[in-house]
Amino acid sequence: MAPANLASSATSPAHATAEAAQRILHTAERLFAEHGYEGVSINMIAEQAGVSKGNIFHHFSSKETLYQTVLGSACAEARRLLDELVNRDGDLAERLLHFAAAHIAHLERHYHLTRLVQRELLEGGVRRGKELAEQLCGENFARLVEILRNAQGRGELRKELDPALIAQLLVGSNIFFFQARNMLRHFPDVDFADDPLRYSRMVVKVILAGIVPPSSTQGA
Amino acid sequence: MAPANLASSATSPAHATAEAAQRILHTAERLFAEHGYEGVSINMIAEQAGVSKGNIFHHFSSKETLYQTVLGSACAEARRLLDELVNRDGDLAERLLHFAAAHIAHLERHYHLTRLVQRELLEGGVRRGKELAEQLCGENFARLVEILRNAQGRGELRKELDPALIAQLLVGSNIFFFQARNMLRHFPDVDFADDPLRYSRMVVKVILAGIVPPSSTQGA
DNA sequence: TTGCAAACCGACCATCCGGTTTGTACAATG
DNA sequence: CATTGTACAAACCGGATGGTCGGTTTGCAA
Numbered sequence: 103m104a105p106a107n108l109a110s111s112a113t114s115p116a117h118a119t120a121e122a123a124q125r126i127l128h129t130a131e132r133l134f135a136e137h138g139y140e141g142v143s144i145n146m147i148a149e150q151a152g153v154s155k156g157n158i159f160h161h162f163s164s165k166e167t168l169y170q171t172v173l174g175s176a177c178a179e180a181r182r183l184l185d186e187l188v189n190r191d192g193d194l195a196e197r198l199l200h201f202a203a204a205h206i207a208h209l210e211r212h213y214h215l216t217r218l219v220q221r222e223l224l225e226g227g228v229r230r231g232k233e234l235a236e237q238l239c240g241e242n243f244a245r246l247v248e249i250l251r252n253a254q255g256r257g258e259l260r261k262e263l264d265p266a267l268i269a270q271l272l273v274g275s276n277i278f279f280f281q282a283r284n285m286l287r288h289f290p291d292v293d294f295a296d297d298p299l300r301y302s303r304m305v306v307k308v309i310l311a312g313i314v315p316p317s318s319t320q321g322a
Numbered sequence: 323m324a325p326a327n328l329a330s331s332a333t334s335p336a337h338a339t340a341e342a343a344q345r346i347l348h349t350a351e352r353l354f355a356e357h358g359y360e361g362v363s364i365n366m367i368a369e370q371a372g373v374s375k376g377n378i379f380h381h382f383s384s385k386e387t388l389y390q391t392v393l394g395s396a397c398a399e400a401r402r403l404l405d406e407l408v409n410r411d412g413d414l415a416e417r418l419l420h421f422a423a424a425h426i427a428h429l430e431r432h433y434h435l436t437r438l439v440q441r442e443l444l445e446g447g448v449r450r451g452k453e454l455a456e457q458l459c460g461e462n463f464a465r466l467v468e469i470l471r472n473a474q475g476r477g478e479l480r481k482e483l484d485p486a487l488i489a490q491l492l493v494g495s496n497i498f499f500f501q502a503r504n505m506l507r508h509f510p511d512v513d514f515a516d517d518p519l520r521y522s523r524m525v526v527k528v529i530l531a532g533i534v535p536p537s538s539t540q541g542a
Numbered sequence: 543t544t545g546c547a548a549a550c551c552g553a554c555c556a557t558c559c560g561g562t563t564t565g566t567a568c569a570a571t572g
Numbered sequence: 573c574a575t576t577g578t579a580c581a582a583a584c585c586g587g588a589t590g591g592t593c594g595g596t597t598t599g600c601a602a
Contacts, residue, residue: 138358138360138361140358140360140361141358141360143559144561145558145559154582155581155582156561156562156563156580156581157579160578164561223502224440224501236508244510264514267514267528268528270498270502274499275498277498278498278501279490279494281444281494281498282443282490282494284443285456286490289463291486292486293486294487304484304487308488309528309529311531342549342550363589365588373551374551375551375590376550376553376592377550380550381549
């Protein structure tokens with residue numbers, strides 16, 4: 103109903119046409135993240151985006167195409183945002199603490215995307231977005247592994263540990279935090295459910311004290 | 323079509339009537355775990371369970387009720403199976419290694435239930451099963467936290483660490499393993515995707531070496 | 543044998559699904 | 573002015589959905 107005050111104004115009428123498409127994309131991203139592919143109908147998207155159903159099919163050839171577009175644009179944004187995470191210097195402890203903090207902050211800020219990717223991992227089914235997610239995660243995972251391997255070469259990480267496993271532990275503990283967050287809130291023993299940064303820092307500290315060989319400088 | 327050779331035999335004819343309901347339940351559990359609530363139709367369940375659609379509504383008043391029943395019975399089974407996990411003695415390292423190994427083995431053996439619970443965590447939505455999952459997880463989580471707290475009292479776990487956080491790290495790393503498993507398989511750096519036990523043992527070792535205070539006996 | 547309730551089936555219903563078609567408002571182009 | 577192309581809405585389509593119903597079979601008790 104409301105004409106939606108997005109980035110376009112009256113100055114560039116050509117862009118105004120794409121505005122509806124943007125609104126559809128944003129609405130679809132939110133709904134798909136919340137209810138999954140099968141749990142969202144075109145009617146639902148049309149209603150909440152304030153456009154007609156036919157208009158959705160005018161901009162996107164099918165529901166599947168719309169979903170792919172959502173996933174693609176979300177992944178593109180994530181890739182952009184994650185680029186800066188890895189380029190840091192300092193010792194291993196500093197770098198990992200920085201990475202984990204930035205990573206978990208990113209997950210929280212873009213929780214629609216986070217949920218979308220988690221869904222793709224779970225389903226793993228016929229929908230092709232799986233490979234998008236794999237590609238997205240794979241890039242950053244490989245970069246993280248490289249950092250760890252380099253650290254291992256410099257003696258900052260125990261020789262007998264698998265860098266990939268440490269990377270999985272780091273990333274996984276962050277991702278799982280958001281998966282379990284709503285549940286953790288109800289557990290009387292848990293008081294970190296509302297402070298992802300603190301959680302992430304503590305996890306890295308735990309991992310670090312195990313990773314850093316006893317001969318090293320014992321950061322924490 | 324096949325009359326399904328479940329626990330009931332000709333000795334107790336009264337049970338034979340419930341056999342179809344059991345078959346419906348099992349089929350529904352598998353399908354819901356694989357495709358989610360919205361991704362499964364009553365027709366699909368009826369077809370694969372070898373009963374008529376009407377018969378499903380004869381045994382379960384609605385699709386929602388069927389889903390709830392599936393979740394409830396699955397959780398009951400999980401609770402039964404997890405009971406033995408915690409009652410162990412030995413030092414902290416032994417107990418955690420045992421717990422993590424048994425836990426991840428359990429997750430793999432009952433991956434239908436695992437996926438069902440992961441789904442509930444993700445959706446968190448209107449469906450009530452969320453609280454079932456929370457209750458199920460909560461019990462075992464609390465027991466694990468207690469073990470850690472006791473170990474902390476005996477000086478086996480650093481004083482400044484939050485037992486709940488360690489518990490979350492232990493459980494989460496196992497659960498996340500299965501979530502990321504299919505993706506990890508495609509990562510060239512990863513070679514533990516097909517060996518959950520080895521993965522779990524390595525994770526616990528990493529965590530332990532950080533958990534055990536330097537004054538202690540340095541298990542690994 | 544009869545009576546009766548539970549188990550079961552298959553046709554049926556209203557509704558909603560993804561997708562298509564039709565028609566209109568409008569801006570740009572000649 | 574006529575034409576063309578695009579953005580859009582609304583009515584519409586066949587098919588699938590969750591759910592209902594009437595009727596038939598089955599098993600047990602009187």
